[in-house]
Amino acid sequence: MADLRIATLSGDYTAISGAEIEDFRGILNGESLLPGDAGYDGARQVWNAMVDKRPALIARCSGTADVINSVNFARENNLLISVRGGGHNFPGNSVCNDGLMIDLSRMTGVRVDPAARTVRAQGGTKWGAFDHETQAFGLAAPGGTDVDTGIAGLTLGGGIGWLSGSHGLSCDNLVSADVVTADGRSLTASANENPDLLWALRGGGGNFGVVTSLEYQLHPVGPEVLAGFLVYPFSKVNGFFAMVNELTDSMPDELNLITFLNAHPESGDKVCTILLCHHGSIEEGERVIRPLREFGPPLLDGVRPMPYTEAQKLAVAPAGRNNYLKSHFMSQVSDDVVDIALEYFDRITSPLSSILFQYLGNAARRVPVNDTAFGHRGALCEWATNAVFLDPGESEVHIRWVRDLASALSPFSSGAYINQVGTEAEEGEEEIQAAFGDNFQRLAALKQKYDPTNLFSHNQNIRPRI
Numbered sequence: 001m002a003d004l005r006i007a008t009l010s011g012d013y014t015a016i017s018g019a020e021i022e023d024f025r026g027i028l029n030g031e032s033l034l035p036g037d038a039g040y041d042g043a044r045q046v047w048n049a050m051v052d053k054r055p056a057l058i059a060r061c062s063g064t065a066d067v068i069n070s071v072n073f074a075r076e077n078n079l080l081i082s083v084r085g086g087g088h089n090f091p092g093n094s095v096c097n098d099g100l101m102i103d104l105s106r107m108t109g110v111r112v113d114p115a116a117r118t119v120r121a122q123g124g125t126k127w128g129a130f131d132h133e134t135q136a137f138g139l140a141a142p143g144g145t146d147v148d149t150g151i152a153g154l155t156l157g158g159g160i161g162w163l164s165g166s167h168g169l170s171c172d173n174l175v176s177a178d179v180v181t182a183d184g185r186s187l188t189a190s191a192n193e194n195p196d197l198l199w200a201l202r203g204g205g206g207n208f209g210v211v212t213s214l215e216y217q218l219h220p221v222g223p224e225v226l227a228g229f230l231v232y233p234f235s236k237v238n239g240f241f242a243m244v245n246e247l248t249d250s251m252p253d254e255l256n257l258i259t260f261l262n263a264h265p266e267s268g269d270k271v272c273t274i275l276l277c278h279h280g281s282i283e284e285g286e287r288v289i290r291p292l293r294e295f296g297p298p299l300l301d302g303v304r305p306m307p308y309t310e311a312q313k314l315a316v317a318p319a320g321r322n323n324y325l326k327s328h329f330m331s332q333v334s335d336d337v338v339d340i341a342l343e344y345f346d347r348i349t350s351p352l353s354s355i356l357f358q359y360l361g362n363a364a365r366r367v368p369v370n371d372t373a374f375g376h377r378g379a380l381c382e383w384a385t386n387a388v389f390l391d392p393g394e395s396e397v398h399i400r401w402v403r404d405l406a407s408a409l410s411p412f413s414s415g416a417y418i419n420q421v422g423t424e425a426e427e428g429e430e431e432i433q434a435a436f437g438d439n440f441q442r443l444a445a446l447k448q449k450y451d452p453t454n455l456f457s458h459n460q461n462i463r464p465r466i
Helices: 018-026 040-044 064-077 127-135 151-157 195-201 234-249 282-294 335-346 362-366 392-412 429-450
Strands: 004-007 013-016 057-060 081-084 100-103 110-113 118-122 174-180 186-189 210-217 224-233 255-263 270-278 304-307 322-330 354-359 381-389
Touching: 040 057, 040 100, 057 064, 064 081, 064 100, 064 174, 064 210, 110 127, 118 127, 127 151, 151 210, 174 195, 186 195, 195 429, 224 234, 224 282, 234 255, 234 270, 234 282, 234 335, 255 282, 255 335, 270 282, 322 392, 335 354, 335 381, 335 392, 381 392
Parallel strands: 057 100, 081 100
Antiparallel strands: 004 013, 110 118, 118 210, 174 186, 174 210, 224 270, 224 304, 255 270, 255 354, 322 381, 354 381
C-alpha cells in the first residue's frame, strides 16, 4: 500500500510507509480501517451529526492488547490520537481529523458480582447494556439519563444521573479502572494501586490514558421507579420556576429532575417541562411529587411506575441530528437567570432546541470538593442550552443563539461541565481550567506524571505541569 499521510501531535503531518502501516494492522486482533475501506464511514460517525471528522486510521480494538499496541504505535510516531468509547460526546472529541482513532466500541463486556455489589465493564460499553446486566440482579450505579451514552466518557467527566441524589455521580461510584498510559503500560487505578490516578479519573476526563475497563459500586434499585414527564403550559412559566425552586430546597435524596423550556411534542407550542425519577417507594414518590401535579394541572402527565431500565430511556435524543450545546454549573436558578432564559427562549432559532437545568443531586453535592477531580460540588444544577437542527447549512444562526445565551448566563455560572467541553483549540485554555475548578493544578501535576508528552490531548486537555 502507499504511504499514509497522518497528523502529528505537533500540528503538522508525517508520512508512514505502507509497510509500517501493514505491520501495525497485522498486530491488531481487531480490525483497522483506512479511508475508503468498507465500514470506515460507519466507524467514524458518532451520535451528533455536526461531528464530521475523518481519521487517517481507525484501530477498532478487541481488547487491552490492541489498545497497548495502538498507544505504542502512536507514541513512537508522535501521532495525533483520539479515543472513542460510546461516541455520544456532544463536541465529538472521540474522533480526530487525520490522526489515529483508538476505537473501543467493540469492547463491551459486562460482569456483575451480585454478592459484592460491584460490576466491571469494558470501556466501550454503553449505559443501556450496563443497566441491562446490573438490573438482572436488582442493582444499578448512577449512569446519566441516556442509555446511548458510553460509561467511560460520562464517568471520567463526572456523570450526573437519576441516582445522583442518593449515590452521587458516576465517578463517585468508580471503584477501580484499568488504564493504558502513554508509555504503553496497563495500570490498575484503585484505592490500593495508583490511588492518585484513580482520583484523577474521577472527573479529570480522558487526559491520563485509555480506560479499558471500569469497576463500579452498585446499589439496590427497582425493579420499578416512579418516573416520567410533566408538561405545563408556557403561561405558567414564572410560577413554574418558583415551584421547582421550592421543591429542590427540600428535595429528598431519592428524587432527581431536569427542567426544560422546550416545544410541546405534539402541537409545537412553547411549554415548560419537568423530567423526573424517584427511586424510593412508589407511594413515597407519589407523595413527594403531588405539589407538581397540583400546580397547573399539567398538559401532559407521563409520570408512572416503570422499570428503571425504561426510566433510563426517557431522555434519549435521536441520533443523526445536528447538536450544538453549551453548559455550565450554577448555585441557584435566580429570578435574573430565569429572565435571561426566557428572553432567549423567546428568540429560539429551532423548534427542536431547548434550555434545561439538570440538578446535581443531594449526595453528589455532599462529597468534599477535593475528594475527586470533579470540581463543582457546590453547584445546585447544570444549565445547558442545546441547539438541535436538521439542516447543517443553518449552523451559524443556531450556534450564535447558543453562544449569546451562554454569554448572558456567564455571570451566574461557576464553570463548564467537562463532559460538554470540546478541545482546547475549540474552547480555549481558560474555559477548560475553569471546568476543573480548584482541582486543576493537582490534575496538571498528575498529567506530568502519567502523560508528560501530552499524548492524550484531543480532549478537554490538561497540559502537563513541569
